[in-house]
Every structure is written in C-alpha cells, then in structure tokens.
Amino acid sequence: MIDxxxxxxxxxxxxxxxxxxxxxxxxxxxxxxxxxxGWSRGHVLAHLARNADALVNxxxxxxMYVSGExxxxxxxxxxxxxxxxxxxxxxxxxARFQESGAAPADWSRTVELRNGVxxxxxxxxxxxxxxxxxxxxxxGIGYELEDLPAEFTEREIDFLAxxxxxxxxxxxxxxxxxxxxxxxxxxxxxxxxxxxxxxxxADLLGWLAGRRDGSALTAAGGPLPALPPL
Numbered sequence: 001m002i003d004x005x006x007x008x009x010x011x012x013x014x015x016x017x018x019x020x021x022x023x024x025x026x027x028x029x030x031x032x033x034x035x036x037x038g039w040s041r042g043h044v045l046a047h048l049a050r051n052a053d054a055l056v057n058x059x060x061x062x063x064m065y066v067s068g069e070x071x072x073x074x075x076x077x078x079x080x081x082x083x084x085x086x087x088x089x090x091x092x093x094x095a096r097f098q099e100s101g102a103a104p105a106d107w108s109r110t111v112e113l114r115n116g117v118x119x120x121x122x123x124x125x126x127x128x129x130x131x132x133x134x135x136x137x138x139x140g141i142g143y144e145l146e147d148l149p150a151e152f153t154e155r156e157i158d159f160l161a162x163x164x165x166x167x168x169x170x171x172x173x174x175x176x177x178x179x180x181x182x183x184x185x186x187x188x189x190x191x192x193x194x195x196x197x198x199x200x201x202a203d204l205l206g207w208l209a210g211r212r213d214g215s216a217l218t219a220a221g222g223p224l225p226a227l228p229p230l
Contacts, residue, residue, distance in 0.1 A: 007125035008101045010152070014132040015094045018048075019087060021141055027083045035140045035211075039079075044135050045086045046078035051131050052093035055124055056100045058111050065114065101125055130156060134209060145202035145211065153201045158182060160208035163230070170225050175208070177201045185225065195222040 022030075022045065034044045050071065054064045065071040078089070107122040119127070133152055136143045145153075157175065161182035164170050170185035174193040177200060188194060197204070199217035206212030207227070214224045 002120065002122040002126065004101070004107050004122045004125050007129055008098060010149070011101075011125055011129045011132060012094075012098060014129055014136070014152075015090070017143070018132055018136045019090060021136065021143060022083075022090070022139070023087060025083060025141065029141075030083050030086065031080070035138045039138075041139050041141075042079040042081065042086065043075055044138055045090060046075045046081070048131060048135055049078065049086075049089040049093040050074050052090075052097040052128065055128050056096050058113060059100045059103075059105070059121065059124060061111075064112070068114075097128060126155065126159075130159075134211070137211065145206050148202070148205070150201070153205050154180065157201065157205050157208060160184075160205075160230075164208075164227065167228065169228055171195050171222060173197055173225055175204055177204060193221070195225060196220045197224060 025041075030041045030045070032041055033039070034041045036044065039047075054071070058064050078086075081089070101124075105121065107120070109121045110118050111121045111124065112118050113127075129152065133148055133156075137145055137148070161175055161184040164184040166187070167185060171194045172188035173183070173185040174196045175182045175184060176196065176198050178198065183193065185194075197207075197214075197217050197219050199207075199214075203212060203214070203216040207214040207217060207224075210227065210230055217224060219225075
C-alpha cells in the first residue's frame with residue numbers, strides 16, 4: 001500500500017536537505033555544469049521548481065505541462081537566475097506542492113502525467129520524492145547515491161525494475177543486492193532469468209536510473225543489459 005502522507009513527509013525532509021546543501025553554494029557554482037548532459041546546476045534547480053508546480057497541476061486535475069516545448073522554455077528561462085532567487089523559488093514551489101498534497105482528496109483516483117502516462121494519485125508524492133533525491137545527486141555537490149535513505153533506494157529500485165518489466169529490448173533479468181531481488185525485462189524463456197545482475201543497492205539504483213554505467217555490478221548468464229532511456 002502506498003502511504004501518500006508518509007511520502008509527503010519524506011518529500012519535505014528531502015527538500016530541506018536539498019535547500020540546506022544548495023544554500024551553501026555561491027552563484028558562480030550554480031552556473032557550473034551538473035552531472036546531467038547539457039544542464040548546469042541552475043537548470044536542475046529550475047527543473048525542480050517547475051516540476052513541483054507541474055505535479056500540483058496533476059493533483060488538481062490540470063495538464064502537467066502546457067506542452068513539452070513550454071516545459072523546456074521555462075527551464076531555460078529560469079536556469080540563469082541568481083542563487084537567492086533559485087532558493088526562494090524552490091521553497092515556494094515546494095510549499096505549494098505540500099499544500100496541494102494536504103488538501104482532502106480521493107487518493108485512489110487515476111491522474112495523468114506527461115506523454116499520456118497515468119498513475120494513482122497516491123504515487124504522485126513518491127514521484128516527487130524521486131525528483132528531489134535523484135536531482136540532488138545530479139547537482140554534484142557532495143550528495144551521492146550512497147547517501148539516499150535506504151527506504152527510498154529500495155522503493156526506487158522496485159519502481160524502476162517494474163518500469164522495465166516486459167520491455168522487449170531488455171533481457172529477462174534478476175536484479176539483486178544479495179539480500180533482496182527484483183525481476184525486470186522480458187519474461188524468461190526457460191526456467192529462470194537470462195541474466196542475474198548483482199551489486200550494492202546504490203550501484204543497482206544508479207544503473208537502473210541511468211546515473212551509473214554499471215561497471216561496479218556483476219552480471220551472470222550474459223552481459224550487463226543495456227537499458228533504454230527513462
């Protein structure tokens with residue numbers, strides 16, 4: 001069962017960690033490249049603020065973004081802003097998201113995100129938690145995948161393994177950290193998975209989320225699967 005109230009609290013805590021870390025930067029460092037190709041740290045921060053507002057739209061029954069072009073334009077517009085403006089926008093947009101999440105609602109309803117993707121409203125807070133945590137790592141300011149809360153890491157591995165489940169371009173794969181295991185990719189043609197991928201949780205998450213190349217993982221039964229973009 002998804003506990004949206006728990007996830008909203010987790011979003012709030014993750015946002016505070018992010019704001020505290022970013023608040024220690026100077027404006028010059030905000031203009032430096034992030035770990036995301038083509039994006040500065042300012043782009044990441046602008047995206048996080050606009051994503052909070054986009055998810056408010058989702059919760060309140062409006063289109064997530066006016067269009068893909070408008071989304072990209074807003075990020076480009078906001079990326080060069082001064083650090084204090086970025087921080088204020090992050091705080092204010094995060095507060096709007098929390099306010100919308102606190103409003104009485106049917107959390108079992110289906111909502112629409114980008115590109116026709118639908119999900120339960122109850123999962124929207126977790127989706128926001130993913131944005132805040134992974135993009136905090138993407139800033140490249142000392143917060144790493146190993147620093148993520150253990151609960152988050154396990155749930156995001158589960159979420160991403162499910163996302164690639166049945167994908168025709170991903171071989172049947174068992175993903176394990178030695179204690180827990182997940183299945184993803186095509187259905188196996190024989191008795192078991194075609195490939196077993198083993199490694200620490202942070203490296204498994206990094207590979208599934210496209211943040212690491214999987215070189216720290218071991219693959220048995222075949223090469224490490226190449227995953228499609230998220």
